[in-house]
Amino acid sequence: MIDNLEIATLGSGCFWCTEAFFLPVKGIKSVVSGYSGGKIKNPTYKEVCSGLTGHAEVIQVTFNPSIISYSEILEIFWNTHDPTTLNKQGADEGTQYRSVVYYHTDEQRKIASAYKAQLNQSGVYKNPIVTEISPFTVFYPAEEYHQNYFELNPNQGYCAYVIKPKVEKFKKQFEAKLK
Numbered sequence: 001m002i003d004n005l006e007i008a009t010l011g012s013g014c015f016w017c018t019e020a021f022f023l024p025v026k027g028i029k030s031v032v033s034g035y036s037g038g039k040i041k042n043p044t045y046k047e048v049c050s051g052l053t054g055h056a057e058v059i060q061v062t063f064n065p066s067i068i069s070y071s072e073i074l075e076i077f078w079n080t081h082d083p084t085t086l087n088k089q090g091a092d093e094g095t096q097y098r099s100v101v102y103y104h105t106d107e108q109r110k111i112a113s114a115y116k117a118q119l120n121q122s123g124v125y126k127n128p129i130v131t132e133i134s135p136f137t138v139f140y141p142a143e144e145y146h147q148n149y150f151e152l153n154p155n156q157g158y159c160a161y162v163i164k165p166k167v168e169k170f171k172k173q174f175e176a177k178l179k
Helices: 015-022 045-049 070-079 106-122 157-173
Strands: 006-012 028-036 056-063 099-103 132-135 139-141
Touching: 006 015, 006 070, 015 028, 015 056, 015 070, 015 157, 056 099, 056 139, 070 106, 099 106, 106 132
Parallel strands: 099 132
Antiparallel strands: 006 056, 006 099, 028 056, 028 139
């Protein structure tokens, strides 16, 4: 915890999309796209895309828990991707696109595990949730051109046709949480 801020590290497919959901949320100080959960130091995007490094594309969110709780962060996380597909989100396939929560504290582990169990028991999803809940080890920021990608490249094909409709749906669903 830095200056009463906390960190969440989450992977839910392409980090361009995940980052776009969290940037406009109240209480979020920063969102950085990057890589976590792999075996090599300082991986490049090309290396991660090979599927051989073991890293997931993730975002690291720095947030103020007096404005937005970790549970609310997880609510956004689980409502903005399909946590029942293993190593796949839409057309993006590979272990780098896995659904994962890297917890920073035992409290985060407990909250994430309970939230996942509650979702599985609720029947919200017809298939079991495959989201990995693992201890955080290290985070490597992605190359600069990946940061704030959607906002800086709204007319790029993937952004215009894949991310934009998801972000519009997100903004309607979570309107009360937006800045």
